[in-house]
Amino acid sequence: MLLNIRAARRLTGDFHILELDWPAGMAEPQAGQFVMVRTREGTDPLWRRPLGVHDVRRIRGVVVLSLLFQVVGPTTRDLSGLAPGAKLDLLGPHGRGFRLDAAEHWLVSGGRGLAPLFYVARILHRTGVPCRAFLGGRSAEHILRARELERLGCRVEIATDDGSLGRRGLVTALVERALERIAERRRAGVMILACGPHGMLKAVAGIAAAKGVAARVSVDPLMACGRGLCLGCTVPGREGYRLACQHGPVFDVRDLNWNAE
């Protein structure tokens, strides 16, 4: 389907946001789901690209879907050039999203991994459930939407590889320290929701296991179809392979095999 672009803006560096009018009557995108987009006619690139549901708002009765992306290739470069009034060819929403059923949620992102987590903060803000955000990135430019998250009631902590914003080091170290600072009883009510590079997700899985907290991650393998046709986006599960597009992209860390090569 073709969606109307309502707004387009650059956040910092290579990071951009597009806002699209979601068609009335279509199933509303859920937090953690994704859409498949394409920007060119022809066969290069061949596949659509998956983008996480970044935000959903209702503006004067219209459902508005936001997509956050980093320019990394031809499709995202095209997306960064789209202006309000243009159309975007999109399929979805696909996949199983986040279930938000804990007493408090801690969002952990690496760079553009914030994309599917932001909408979680908005939902939790609406429902009054406590939410913290731990944002990691290479440098200050890779730390996205920290102020908006604070406005949504999140306590935000930041770590960068070069120390240009927040603490120098890994975001997972912040999470680990924060967990150590709360009482064990409170830990039982914490749900970590994470999205970012594989190494970060693996570290989150390790911390969750060590500290006895629950964690779910959104994974991002290469995808051709996004809806169970090609069976290409497999990730190693505890028991056999799992399809990111159908069984995920959100998985409980205990359901994935973190030692698979």
Add this chain to the structure above:
Amino acid sequence: MTPDLKVRIAALELPNPVMLASGTCGYGLEMVPHGNIAGIGAVVVKGLSLLPSKGNPPPRIVETPSGMLNSIGLENIGLEAFLADKLPKLRRIGARVIVNFYGSCRDDYRELAARLDGVEGVVALEMNISCPNVERGGVLIGQEPEEVHKAVSAVRGATKLPLLVKLTPNVTDIRVTARAAADAGADALTLINTLQGMAVDVETRRPALARIVGGLSGPAIRPVAVRMVYQVRQALAIPIIGCGGIWTARDALEFLIAGATAVQLGTVNFTHPDRWVDVLSGIEGYLARHKLERVTDLIGSLES
């Protein structure tokens, strides 16, 4: 006047010549949100084995110029689960189902064919002796003319259903294996399965696929597929189903003109799940524009 799109492949009569290729449309039901699948000539479901198969380790796919490499490894739910969970739904919808199947040895092939023979709702079988991504069976059978003959003969003896044999392009002369399959009793040939290929991540110096070599599909292979359809058409009388990189109605017409009786859409389904609708209307429009009453007037009509 609306052109007549009906085609006949041995005993198999189809309302139109457009099928969805095995491995690109799930078990057919995955395509339901994108259109009335009863309107498709036939749906060729994901290759089935006797027992469920978990397929190959990831990464399994990578994008290449106008194409993609895959090494799925024939992951599937197995024959029993298909018959119990998928086929009844496909029947209710009214889809024409062709079951693609594969085994690791000749006995597997024969048993699968025997168990599918006479199953209500299956209009034909497509025998896969061309998958490049499995250790046994697959392309290892499909590259040897004698093995092709033996395997197809075994399956022919086990089923009365129309039998399609899907051949691999990874051979020196496609006409040799095509003839072997035809002589052994195949009713039609599906040309082509994927071409073996490979891609390297130069930063990590690792192969892009876990199994290193995979199968190339998509528009990049279309000229190879058209050539093979043409060559087999020139050499043999057996009906051909053309497959390989069809992206538009124009591409499908290319295959029909080169000698295919029907076509299969494959990789395009990943990007455009409803493309079969456009391909059908595009063929119809072409026939009208060229004042042809029947699509069969077009088949093998290459001027040379």
